[in-house]
Amino acid sequence: MDRIIRCITSNGSIMAAAIDSTYIVATAQQIHGTSAVATAALGRLLTGASMMGSMLKKKGASITLKIKGGGPLGAVIAIADSDGNCRGYVDNPTVELPLKPNGKLDVGKAVGKDGLLGVMRDFGEGRPYVGQVEITSGEIAEDITNYYAVSEQIPTVCALGVLVDKADISKVLAGGLLIQILPGADQAEIDKLEKNISEMEPVTSMLASGMSIEDICKTALKGFEMEILDEFKVGYACNCSKERVERALATLKSEDILSLADEKGFAEAKCQYCNHTYQFSKQELKAIAEAAHSK
Numbered sequence: 550m551d552r553i554i555r556c557i558t559s560n561g562s563i564m565a566a567a568i569d570s571t572y573i574v575a576t577a578q579q580i581h582g583t584s585a586v587a588t589a590a591l592g593r594l595l596t597g598a599s600m601m602g603s604m605l606k607k608k609g610a611s612i613t614l615k616i617k618g619g620g621p622l623g624a625v626i627a628i629a630d631s632d633g634n635c636r637g638y639v640d641n642p643t644v645e646l647p648l649k650p651n652g653k654l655d656v657g658k659a660v661g662k663d664g665l666l667g668v669m670r671d672f673g674e675g676r677p678y679v680g681q682v683e684i685t686s687g688e689i690a691e692d693i694t695n696y697y698a699v700s701e702q703i704p705t706v707c708a709l710g711v712l713v714d715k716a717d718i719s720k721v722l723a724g725g726l727l728i729q730i731l732p733g734a735d736q737a738e739i740d741k742l743e744k745n746i747s748e749m750e751p752v753t754s755m756l757a758s759g760m761s762i763e764d765i766c767k768t769a770l771k772g773f774e775m776e777i778l779d780e781f782k783v784g785y786a787c788n789c790s791k792e793r794v795e796r797a798l799a800t801l802k803s804e805d806i807l808s809l810a811d812e813k814g815f816a817e818a819k820c821q822y823c824n825h826t827y828q829f830s831k832q833e834l835k836a837i838a839e840a841a842h843s844k
Contacts, residue, residue: 550782553603553633556766559774562734563742566603566727567762570596573635574711574723576785580824583642585713586659587622588721591639592711593656593689594627596725599783602629605670613669616692618684620661633783636822654713660687666696704730706746710753724752726765745771787823794818794827799841806838
């Protein structure tokens, strides 16, 4: 499994979270059969969602990120729980685009810039909190940074990286860094942090060189006294089940439920997050319809 840590400076002025999300992204690539650029886009969103999920203060809470910018990938969605475990999908996972002139994947063009980044926090009580901002680049990290600045007024730096092997796209390296300036930080501290960030290498370069996520946080917070608040083991995790599918089917009209059976008398439903297929017999569909509409 992957790992995420959350750190804070000794005076409580700056918070940082860092993650090695390599296995999460590799799992998503295997499940969805994503192309290189789709792997990078979905991987970045999953990485960001995992860090943002770990910042939720209520056990059992979840956060959903959806970015849809009009690009060929369509919508890209990631959901994470308060432990940082996440899942996601992309509408068009096999999209391929030419590389940028610098040889990098063109995630911004694949996602597009004409649309919104939506963030929904669900704490399991009352209505979820929903915020959205216009997409600034489609590169995802910049869009998350902009979301915090516009929607929550929290000065934030987000760095997300997914390195895909050009010869074998199933080989990936992925990670992220999320830094937030908290109330009470003075200008000298902000200047020091900005200098540190300007001198940092990309997250995937640091991971490839053998740096740990602790090393990455220490590099970002160089010159500050830092303590680790907590650490999570995180992974790609789906909470789908046959019971959940049954509850979804029960919201349909009786005749619609019964019409789902094919000529062999079965209906199938596939989870869009993990591709697990659930099968229902004609008898099961009848029982679902009767139970749902006998109340």
